[in-house]
Amino acid sequence: MRYSKDVKIPIGPQHPALKEPESFLISLRGEKITAASVRLGYNHRGIEKACEERTYIQDLYLIERICGICSHSHSTCFVQAVEEIAGIEIPARARYVRTLIGELERIHSHLLWLGVAGHEIGFDTLLMYTWRDREIVMDILASTTGNRVNYGINTIGGVRRDINPQQNQQILEAVGILEDRTKYYISLATSESTLINRLSGVGLLSMEDAKQLGAVGPVARASGIARDVRKDDPYAAYADLDFKVITDSHCDVYGRTLVRMGELMQSYSIIRQIIQKIPGGPITVKSPRKIPVGEAVSRYEAPRGEDMHYVRANGTEKPDRVKVRAPTLANIQAVSKMLEDRYLADLPIVIAAIDPCFSCTDRTIAVNMSDGNKNTLTWQSLRLQSLQWYRDRGVDFTELNKKVMERFSTK
Amino acid sequence: MTEEEKIKQELEEKFGCLKDKVVIKRERRIFADVPIEKFDEIFAFTVKQMHFDAISAITGMDSGDLFTVMYHLNKEGRIVLNLTISVNKNNPSIKSVIPYFASADIYEREITDLLGIQVEGLPAGNRYPLPDGWPTNEHPLRKDWKASQSKKEVRNALL
Numbered sequence: 001m002r003y004s005k006d007v008k009i010p011i012g013p014q015h016p017a018l019k020e021p022e023s024f025l026i027s028l029r030g031e032k033i034t035a036a037s038v039r040l041g042y043n044h045r046g047i048e049k050a051c052e053e054r055t056y057i058q059d060l061y062l063i064e065r066i067c068g069i070c071s072h073s074h075s076t077c078f079v080q081a082v083e084e085i086a087g088i089e090i091p092a093r094a095r096y097v098r099t100l101i102g103e104l105e106r107i108h109s110h111l112l113w114l115g116v117a118g119h120e121i122g123f124d125t126l127l128m129y130t131w132r133d134r135e136i137v138m139d140i141l142a143s144t145t146g147n148r149v150n151y152g153i154n155t156i157g158g159v160r161r162d163i164n165p166q167q168n169q170q171i172l173e174a175v176g177i178l179e180d181r182t183k184y185y186i187s188l189a190t191s192e193s194t195l196i197n198r199l200s201g202v203g204l205l206s207m208e209d210a211k212q213l214g215a216v217g218p219v220a221r222a223s224g225i226a227r228d229v230r231k232d233d234p235y236a237a238y239a240d241l242d243f244k245v246i247t248d249s250h251c252d253v254y255g256r257t258l259v260r261m262g263e264l265m266q267s268y269s270i271i272r273q274i275i276q277k278i279p280g281g282p283i284t285v286k287s288p289r290k291i292p293v294g295e296a297v298s299r300y301e302a303p304r305g306e307d308m309h310y311v312r313a314n315g316t317e318k319p320d321r322v323k324v325r326a327p328t329l330a331n332i333q334a335v336s337k338m339l340e341d342r343y344l345a346d347l348p349i350v351i352a353a354i355d356p357c358f359s360c361t362d363r364t365i366a367v368n369m370s371d372g373n374k375n376t377l378t379w380q381s382l383r384l385q386s387l388q389w390y391r392d393r394g395v396d397f398t399e400l401n402k403k404v405m406e407r408f409s410t411k
Numbered sequence: 412m413t414e415e416e417k418i419k420q421e422l423e424e425k426f427g428c429l430k431d432k433v434v435i436k437r438e439r440r441i442f443a444d445v446p447i448e449k450f451d452e453i454f455a456f457t458v459k460q461m462h463f464d465a466i467s468a469i470t471g472m473d474s475g476d477l478f479t480v481m482y483h484l485n486k487e488g489r490i491v492l493n494l495t496i497s498v499n500k501n502n503p504s505i506k507s508v509i510p511y512f513a514s515a516d517i518y519e520r521e522i523t524d525l526l527g528i529q530v531e532g533l534p535a536g537n538r539y540p541l542p543d544g545w546p547t548n549e550h551p552l553r554k555d556w557k558a559s560q561s562k563k564e565v566r567n568a569l570l
Contacts, residue, residue, distance in 0.1 A: 041540035049551050214514025232488035308467045325468035333514050
């Protein structure tokens, strides 16, 4: 059958296939996607502006709350920039603790992703298994830092908590269990034909496109680009540690799955090296409240890829500018390419495969209602606003809305 | 001579206007102040001839009398070259770098929304990151913009 006209389907801002608000406008011909456009910004909270109005130490806690999953990535990336401007050399032990928490965070993030990916392809057993295992690393994070997320481990000049020999032992035991589990997932991913067939050839992104569209992290590495900030631009303790940059040449969702599982295995090895090599000594040095005039660009390999912060200091207690570029913003631009000429049913897993984090990507404005005027919206006015919003984008729900309203009024 | 020093030397030799303007702040971090009229030429040279093959982000800043726009380029993910231009606050405008990096699109939209710097050559499309109803003359990252003094139109846009 020939289709003469494209049909436009809005996916989001609120949609069951999405875990956070973002909006995709999909043009369809039959079941095939002919074009896709992305609208972001729904999670913009104005964190960059807010940073300019707070002190460095307050900013550290605010920045940590950019994201609930890779909170340590943002806090480390920021604090590295501030320390560079202030000329602070942190103790070696602090560098190792930061690295340790960073790798534990990568493990919990990758296991979380594997579960979400399983769920998106209807393989909910995988979700249950991986999220059960993820609790092991969450417990370790809670016992070493005090929190499951937003660890609050960093401070300007080092880290706030040390790890003791008993915790080292717990971490090693946990890593042993998780390594066995990950080996099982790897054997599953390389032998289970439903999984291989569902993910292979889906969400293709060639190496050239990945480069041109600026993809980072596991998305770039699964398209054969061997880039990893930990290796290319080492920070914390990575220069002292031995690990491999995992790449894959599948260029599809299957490749992205293999890369993340390979990275889990590397993380276990990195953690063992840290426990073995961690030097003694203090965990923090004194830092000034006022940061001297200067600027720095800091980079960090978050679980989703390169995180970049730029900080400009003006000699006061508050920064002049803080810029955050989270990895999802770099990767989201490749999603339209991955969706091109694919089936609509592939959309959830293709989006999930970049492991998107829109809270990281958007950062917005909080408006202080200084006049105390609280606006309230009625259900009806929200409906009308939503109808108009979609109409502006070429999708008309007026008729459907009428039918729904009639049905409700007769009941 | 380190790779960073070679890059500095190459830039300073090729462009007279960059004499003493290229600063190596530390290993893998180079900053350069570029005159806006020479920006196209220098940007093209760094990308095409010097093989800075990725852009991490573009940072826009309000620096008082001027806007500052910084392009964070990197070479094979290793050396970061930050090219900075100053933009006049009267009708601020810069040229798009999308012909070099398709990924610059969203970074340029962000600068347009948050600072009100126009980007020549940026194709029509969705704004980012502010809401659709947000007034086009309100730019929150400008230093004189305060959330506490925001106008009614801004509050309505957030409803």
